[in-house]
Amino acid sequence: MSRLVVVSNRVAPINEGEATAGGLAAGVMDALRHTGGLWFGWSGQTVPDVVPPESLPPGLPPAVARSGPVTLYTTDLTQRDYDDYYRGFANGTLWPILHNQTGLARFDWAEFEGYRRVNAHFARHLADLVAPDDVIWAHDFHLLCLAGALRALGLRNSIGIFLHTPFPAPSVLMTVPVHAELVRALCQYDLIGFQTEADRTAFADYVCRELGGTALEGGLLAAEGRQIRTGVYPIGVDVDALRAEAVAGADQPQLAALRSGLAGRALMMSVERLDYSKGLRQRFAAYERFLAKHPEWHRQVEYLQIAPPSRTDVEAYQAIRRELEGEAGRINGRFADLDWTPLRYLNRSFPRRALMPLYAAARVGLVTPLRDGMNLVAKEYVSAQDPADPGVLVLSQFAGAARELDAALLVNPHDEAGVADALARALAMPLAERRERHAAMLKVMRHNSLERWRDRFVGDLHALPPRALDAA
Numbered sequence: 068m069s070r071l072v073v074v075s076n077r078v079a080p081i082n083e084g085e086a087t088a089g090g091l092a093a094g095v096m097d098a099l100r101h102t103g104g105l106w107f108g109w110s111g112q113t114v115p116d117v118v119p120p121e122s123l124p125p126g127l128p129p130a131v132a133r134s135g136p137v138t139l140y141t142t143d144l145t146q147r148d149y150d151d152y153y154r155g156f157a158n159g160t161l162w163p164i165l166h167n168q169t170g171l172a173r174f175d176w177a178e179f180e181g182y183r184r185v186n187a188h189f190a191r192h193l194a195d196l197v198a199p200d201d202v203i204w205a206h207d208f209h210l211l212c213l214a215g216a217l218r219a220l221g222l223r224n225s226i227g228i229f230l231h232t233p234f235p236a237p238s239v240l241m242t243v244p245v246h247a248e249l250v251r252a253l254c255q256y257d258l259i260g261f262q263t264e265a266d267r268t269a270f271a272d273y274v275c276r277e278l279g280g281t282a283l284e285g286g287l288l289a290a291e292g293r294q295i296r297t298g299v300y301p302i303g304v305d306v307d308a309l310r311a312e313a314v315a316g317a318d319q320p321q322l323a324a325l326r327s328g329l330a331g332r333a334l335m336m337s338v339e340r341l342d343y344s345k346g347l348r349q350r351f352a353a354y355e356r357f358l359a360k361h362p363e364w365h366r367q368v369e370y371l372q373i374a375p376p377s378r379t380d381v382e383a384y385q386a387i388r389r390e391l392e393g394e395a396g397r398i399n400g401r402f403a404d405l406d407w408t409p410l411r412y413l414n415r416s417f418p419r420r421a422l423m424p425l426y427a428a429a430r431v432g433l434v435t436p437l438r439d440g441m442n443l444v445a446k447e448y449v450s451a452q453d454p455a456d457p458g459v460l461v462l463s464q465f466a467g468a469a470r471e472l473d474a475a476l477l478v479n480p481h482d483e484a485g486v487a488d489a490l491a492r493a494l495a496m497p498l499a500e501r502r503e504r505h506a507a508m509l510k511v512m513r514h515n516s517l518e519r520w521r522d523r524f525v526g527d528l529h530a531l532p533p534r535a536l537d538a539a
């Protein structure tokens with residue numbers, strides 16, 4: 068029987084309830100729990116370099132664990148692989164480029180070689196695990212070269228990739244010296260999924276303009292001597308399960324502690340990995356502007372920012388962390404009083420289950436990335452709300468989620484005054500309007516559910532026309 072084989076850099080923690088501070092792991096685990104299958108990825112551990120990595124054989128067989136119907140296979144990375152592939156090319160080059168931050172991107176040929184080496188290393192392990200009729204679903208920007216490596220080993224399975232991040236305009240992508248090689252590698256996949264139509268169009272534009280490809284009907288592209296199907300699959304959440312978690316956690320001690328600290332004040336809340344793409348600096352500035360412009364809200368509101376450190380050995384992440392620590396202290400120094408701390412900044416992660424009741428308690432959910440593939444926190448915040456008395460989502464127009472959640476208060480995160488005004492409007496929004504906006508967002512999210520994301524992608528992978536397979 069054909070199995071679903073998922074491969075991603077990051078594999079969710081095996082133990083239920085552990086924090087997974089990233090949307091990919093949370094979304095894929097939720098999706099796989101229903102279908103069952105096999106999930107292969109990095110263990111999160113590094114081992115010392117004992118021999119030059121290019122001479123390493125596939126290495127020890129991957130570690131195996133079971134989580135319900137999911138079998139997880141994980142492999143360690145050598146320190147050099149980690150440095151070149153994960154810290155270097157993936158997070159030092161690709162991540163900033165995919166999020167339009169060309170100024171933060173660096174490029175190093177050795178790191179790119181390391182990236183290709185790890186993709187090949189993953190492919191060799193997978194080749195041992197995959198049966199001929201399995202379908203392979205790769206995830207995200209860490210694995211752009213995986214399909215080519217699998218093809219080189221003779222695999223003829225259907226192979227798809229879903230890109231969780233945005234796809235940049237060709238002019239931005241072309242700042243990476245190996246842009247053509249990357250897109251050619253992507254063209255070795257049979258199916259490429261994107262979060263939004265804007266991302267899909269940016270990819271098709273590159274293929275047609277720079278590789279001489281042709282856009283055919285129904286998202287099909289002809290390029291590199293083969294046909295590649297492209298599609299838009301916005302990742303969703305399980306609205307009812309998340310609301311149930313929010314309700315079930317209503318009596319957790321953390322919530323009681325939060326409420327007692329609030330002493331009746333309104334709560335505004337944000338949660339994200341501490342990443343420059345999430346717009347934290349601009350958001351802090353907008354909150355400061357809001358406090359300066361609205362003294363009537365002093366002592367009446369608190370902003371809780373949960374920001375677990377992420378990719379801490381990449382310089383740009385160290386810089387944003389230093390900057391935010393300074394800004395949080397400065398804003399509190401300017402406005403705080405003996406009985407009021409306007410900004411609570413927590414550099415730690417919480418299990419998602421613990422976050423849900425906190426979201427439910429927040430009158431405003433602030434999600435203002437400068438650029439984001441989707442942003443699941445926005446969808447989790449809306450899911451957690453009590454439909455009879457919901458909070459308000461203030462959402463960046465540059466998050467993929469804004470394409471679906473247009474009933475949120477949409478803002479431009481670079482417009483500090485505009486975000487400050489949206490905060491005031493959200494806090495004062497009448498119940499009828501809050502209910503109307505919340506109902507509209509729930510309706511879209513119920514339709515574009517996590518199940519639909521998975522079923523449409525896997526369904527399309529299974530339904531690939533024989534010509535796409537023949538061409539492999």
Ligand SMILES: O=P(O)(O)OC[C@H]1O[C@H](O[C@H]2O[C@H](CO)[C@@H](O)[C@H](O)[C@H]2O)[C@H](O)[C@@H](O)[C@@H]1O
Pocket residue numbers: 077088089090091092094207208231232302377378439440441442443
């Ligand atoms: O694995 P890390 O380096 O610790 O980073 C965590 C994940 O961050 C990114 O998540 C993306 O996927 C989300 C779900 O589709 C989406 O909502 C969000 O907008 C994206 O940024 C990254 O793409 C993942 O690969 C990382 O695992």
Ligand SMILES: O=c1ccn([C@@H]2O[C@H](COP(=O)(O)OP(=O)(O)O)[C@@H](O)[C@H]2O)c(=O)[nH]1
Pocket residue numbers: 086087088089090091093338339340373375415416417418419422441442443444445447
């Ligand atoms: O302390 C934390 C912070 C975040 N998350 C989860 O991490 C995911 C973040 O996904 P999102 O798509 O918003 O952004 P990403 O981090 O993937 O870029 C969401 O499911 C959050 O609930 C978590 O479980 N604990």
